[in-house]
Amino acid sequence: MTTSTASPPETQQTQAPTGEKKKSTGFKFKTYIPAVITGLWNTFKHILKLDGHKTFTLNYPEEKLPVKKGYRGEHRLKKDELGREKCVACFMCQTVCPSVCIRIIAEEAPWEDRDKRPAVFEIDMLRCIYCGMCEEACPCDAIELTETYNVVATNRHAKVYDKDRLLSN
Amino acid sequence: MPESIDAIVFYLSAIVAVVCSAVIVTRKNPVYSAVFMVLFFIAWALNFLILRAPFLAVIQVLVYGGAIMVLYLFVIMLLNLKPEEIKEEVTTQRKVLSAIASVGLFILLAWAIRTSPKVNDAPILSNSFLPDTPAVTEAGSLEAIAMELFEEHGLAFELTSILILIAIIGAIYLTKKGKALSHDGTHTG
Amino acid sequence: MPEFFLPLLTPILVFGAIMSLVPMLVLGERRIAAAIQDRVGPNRVGPNGLFQPLADVVKLLFKEEIVPAGVDKWMYFLAPALAFLPAAFAFTTIPVGRGVQIADLNMGVLFAITVTSLGVYGISLGGWSSNNKFALLGGLRSNAQVISYEICMGLALIGVLMVSNFFYDVEAGQTAAVVSSGGIVELQSGSIFNWNIFKQPLGFLIFYIAAFAENNRLPFDLPECEAELVGGFHTEYSSMKFAMFFLGEYIAMVTMSALTVTLYLGGWDPGFSLPEGFLGTLISIGAFVVKVLILLFIYIWVRWTLPRFRYDQLMGLGWKVLIPLALFNIFITAVVCLLMG
Numbered sequence: 001m002t003t004s005t006a007s008p009p010e011t012q013q014t015q016a017p018t019g020e021k022k023k024s025t026g027f028k029f030k031t032y033i034p035a036v037i038t039g040l041w042n043t044f045k046h047i048l049k050l051d052g053h054k055t056f057t058l059n060y061p062e063e064k065l066p067v068k069k070g071y072r073g074e075h076r077l078k079k080d081e082l083g084r085e086k087c088v089a090c091f092m093c094q095t096v097c098p099s100v101c102i103r104i105i106a107e108e109a110p111w112e113d114r115d116k117r118p119a120v121f122e123i124d125m126l127r128c129i130y131c132g133m134c135e136e137a138c139p140c141d142a143i144e145l146t147e148t149y150n151v152v153a154t155n156r157h158a159k160v161y162d163k164d165r166l167l168s169n
Numbered sequence: 170m171p172e173s174i175d176a177i178v179f180y181l182s183a184i185v186a187v188v189c190s191a192v193i194v195t196r197k198n199p200v201y202s203a204v205f206m207v208l209f210f211i212a213w214a215l216n217f218l219i220l221r222a223p224f225l226a227v228i229q230v231l232v233y234g235g236a237i238m239v240l241y242l243f244v245i246m247l248l249n250l251k252p253e254e255i256k257e258e259v260t261t262q263r264k265v266l267s268a269i270a271s272v273g274l275f276i277l278l279a280w281a282i283r284t285s286p287k288v289n290d291a292p293i294l295s296n297s298f299l300p301d302t303p304a305v306t307e308a309g310s311l312e313a314i315a316m317e318l319f320e321e322h323g324l325a326f327e328l329t330s331i332l333i334l335i336a337i338i339g340a341i342y343l344t345k346k347g348k349a350l351s352h353d354g355t356h357t358g
Numbered sequence: 359m360p361e362f363f364l365p366l367l368t369p370i371l372v373f374g375a376i377m378s379l380v381p382m383l384v385l386g387e388r389r390i391a392a393a394i395q396d397r398v399g400p401n402r403v404g405p406n407g408l409f410q411p412l413a414d415v416v417k418l419l420f421k422e423e424i425v426p427a428g429v430d431k432w433m434y435f436l437a438p439a440l441a442f443l444p445a446a447f448a449f450t451t452i453p454v455g456r457g458v459q460i461a462d463l464n465m466g467v468l469f470a471i472t473v474t475s476l477g478v479y480g481i482s483l484g485g486w487s488s489n490n491k492f493a494l495l496g497g498l499r500s501n502a503q504v505i506s507y508e509i510c511m512g513l514a515l516i517g518v519l520m521v522s523n524f525f526y527d528v529e530a531g532q533t534a535a536v537v538s539s540g541g542i543v544e545l546q547s548g549s550i551f552n553w554n555i556f557k558q559p560l561g562f563l564i565f566y567i568a569a570f571a572e573n574n575r576l577p578f579d580l581p582e583c584e585a586e587l588v589g590g591f592h593t594e595y596s597s598m599k600f601a602m603f604f605l606g607e608y609i610a611m612v613t614m615s616a617l618t619v620t621l622y623l624g625g626w627d628p629g630f631s632l633p634e635g636f637l638g639t640l641i642s643i644g645a646f647v648v649k650v651l652i653l654l655f656i657y658i659w660v661r662w663t664l665p666r667f668r669y670d671q672l673m674g675l676g677w678k679v680l681i682p683l684a685l686f687n688i689f690i691t692a693v694v695c696l697l698m699g
Contacts, residue, residue, distance in 0.1 A: 032675075036664065043663040047393045057398040200433065200486060207479065227468045235475030236505055239482070243501040246486045246494065311465070 072130045072145040075123055075161070076169040085167060086142035089116040093134035093143055101127035102134060121163040126156060175219050182215035199245045203238055210234045224311045369460045372449060380608045381411030387658045394662045421597040426489065429594065433487035438595065438602035441480025445610035448473040452616045453540045455626045455643035466539035467515065470617050471508075474572065477610055478504040481574070481581055484603065485591035496590025499669065500574060500581035506676035507571035507578075510564050513684035517561035517691045518542065518554055518621050524695045543625030553624040560687045562622045564680050569614040571676070574607065575657055577664040578672060585666070615653035616646075623649050 089106035107119035189209035217226035392399030401407035451466035485497020628645035632638035
């Protein structure tokens, strides 16, 4: 072939004389065509999904990735066997929360086994960083993070979850 | 019918060509001049078509419109001079001189064409357009032009190509002059 | 009967076909690109994403039209049209089927090359008028690139014309004029081995590479060159004007593919002898369309395979490799023609 001048002299000069870059100066690369055909065959295998290539895309709303164990999604307030919220309004989660997104107002509990219960329990989901520290801090296992991650809202107020919303989560 | 279409095309292309040439010489912005030059070439190519010389028409647009003017435009855009950067004053003296020169050139060309034996031998040019006889169509065909070029004017053609070759070598020499070439052809400085 | 209204029908059908082919081509490009990258691509709008081009067009139509400060108004508005028109115009001389051609000009092939070569004005003027450094660089690159590769293209074309002329002389039964595109196709018809690609393999390679460069497609898309020039010549264009550039690029691709098919791949010739009458015409159109689609697929396939050339590599390839090769091709063709005839 007469294509020996394919790569300009400047590139030849910059290449190391030790021959470690020999691969890119060989006949195959200088004439372009074999390298081009190799590349085209490679992409063609991707089109036909030969050689074990497969489509990685997930058709999201229809198909979903399985949620990993320990995933930290939206919060939930737990209930006990009698259907009451477990929370005793101890303010541990509010204190530990690094993004200050939990707001609790306590009131006197009407039940015998505890002194307080939350009158208001709000989490601002837009501030929350889903670190899970509230869950770790809770002394009576009343709050936990679920695997729900795809809840949307049309305004900012809707993302401030109140007690009922958290209990029903 | 063909004659009237010829007439329409001729007058249209002639008007376009004249307007374009006026625009070419009056614009301050060279890019506009270049673009209207291309338009002028296309209008002029239509004239060749009326004269039943399609090869000339196509080559005119291909070589001048498609290649040479692209090169011109390239240079104009590369320099990208603003109108205020071109500090060239056109004096009245120069305007008058150039007007005289162009009118003189026009008279010279008109005279040359009118007195040319080939034009005088050509059939009825003054009051009608070309008839579509085989002789007329063949005179402008590719074969006829090729025969003229390579048989009758073969020597001139070869000399021209040698001239162009010399020009190319000269251009390459001029661009390489500043940089010394080492033996293996790579730049050293 | 078909022969009677074909003159009127052909232009409408051909332009309609091109204009409807382009959106499909855009969709095809996106889907093939996705397949190469192991993705899915647009598949939401309509069945299997078939109406995606429609959504794209609606989006482009309703986008804000921005005219940046300091543009050269006339050229800025003219450039998208200039980029779009020549490519569509060049289709007039390409025979899309047996006897189906808008105009079988005497200089058909030259005409097509000429008109496509004018497409560069849209790009370079668009780049210049935008008053933007990136756009200007894109326009300049396009100028230099098109001039360089047009020479390769023309030289490769000479080989085709030589071969056609040679076989024209041998087979006295042919009635075709050699430089007309219809004639070139007629000379290739009959058998697959009459196609010019078998007579001019090197010429075909050169022509096809030059076609990529003419259309500013990867690996030669330096005028656009997202990586270093933002968007190149159309950096400052938005909305419908950008769409015109886009349309122009894709129509130029279709035109170039059609021209390559006409010159090298036998045009409408399906490789076997066609039946007479309307059925034969339909088969010939089908064969032409299939060939064009295959070439368009190769365009897309190459784009998503090869990386972009550096500018000096591009010029080196054009001037130091392809032009000498094209001259060598002419030389070989002439020698073979002399020896055989």
